[in-house]
Amino acid sequence: MCLGMTGKAQASSVSCSGTIAPTTEGHAEDELVYDVKCDEDIQGYSITSNRELAYFGTETVVFGTDGEVAEGESFGCEGSIPSWGIGCQGKMSAGNTVESSIGTSEALCEAAVQPKFWVTALTTQDVKGTPTPFVSEPYLLKITPCAVLNPTKKAMAKRDKVCAKVASAKSKKARTAARKRCKAAIKAVKKLKAS
């Protein structure tokens, strides 16, 4: 199947770029908003990631170069939940920007490696008079790296270490201080889990 598909889906000259960032304005958990722009007209795109995805916006908005909504340009997105990527079909003119959202299964930074998201675009090019679908290479979306990776796991390890000192404290003063640090560590873990 792969060989058959690659025969039709070749690399093309289209270049795309975009950004992705966490948002708290959406309705989904661990939601991120992304925007993508390409230098040729596109008829579809896919977003893939090294994070498991659990949500995606089913309809997108396309903005023109004037910042206004580009009428008649939009994408409908489809995919699996959970998955490692989604596909969107529709149309967007060169230079315009598509905006939508996706959501990750876990909080963005709860992993051992930095999050990465790629966009791959679908274009149609004229090959000897025949409209032929072409697929771009994957382009990395810009994202602000996580300041701390696996923050919950690290906070839990710290909590366990700090709280273990309560029992081993030799003086009453040391025990009180350890208890205080333990409570703070427990609170920090709870806060991370809640977020």
Add this chain to the structure above:
Amino acid sequence: MTRAKSSVLWFLVALAALVAGPAAASAKPTITLSGSTSVAPLATLLAQKYVKSCKGCVKFKLLQGGSDVGIADVSRGRVTVGMSSRDPKSSDPGGIVFNRIAKDAICLVTNPSNGVSSLDQNAVQSIFGGSVRSWSQVPGAKQSGTIDLFVRTPASGTQDAFQKIFLGSTKVFSGASQKASNGLVQQAVQRDKAGIGYVSLAFTKGLTKAAYKGVPCTLRNAKSGQYGGVRSFYFVTRGAPTGAVKKWIGWIRNNKAALRIAAKEWVPFK
């Protein structure tokens, strides 16, 4: 599209899944959905929460296409759930069951520069039926030129519900511009000062909502039953729902977290 383009995109996603890791190759039940573009935003939110709350007990595959496509797909066994934003029709295939999951308000929308504040049923029928073609004939309109009508394509459940609730026996003006999704109607009216259309409440951002029969199109009025332009959202199954689909629908109807999700922009099941 478009099955060819769709298959290219799915190839890319599948390739990414293979690269990303072996977790994709699991034996969990998969619930496949297709249909209404109005129901799809709610379905994705419910799927995300359900997967998390049942610790990955099930996987979802969500496609769109419009209510008629979802109903046809489920009746042919191509998907396990057809998403419909319209009520059952006598012309629907036999053996399918409409399971209501929520309700949704259809709002009449105009460009903010026009700002029509209220329309009664007679005005809606006159405008969308084509007997009133100029904004100067519409009380409260700030525009004066020809009315640009934006409606949905025939496969749309929103179109069907709009016809049933707002228009009755009045037929939509043949010169109306047909759009394939709520988002496209929203965009068209945002761009067109003389435009008017109707969309699901979740797609009214950037537009002016006209009150219908004197009642504003708000979530509160939809929930209270005061707003008249409310339709049901359904998960359509082949026969009564069973297995993973039955559990999911039960969760949507009864689980507090699910009801909270639905209450954000829709009228929950209860």
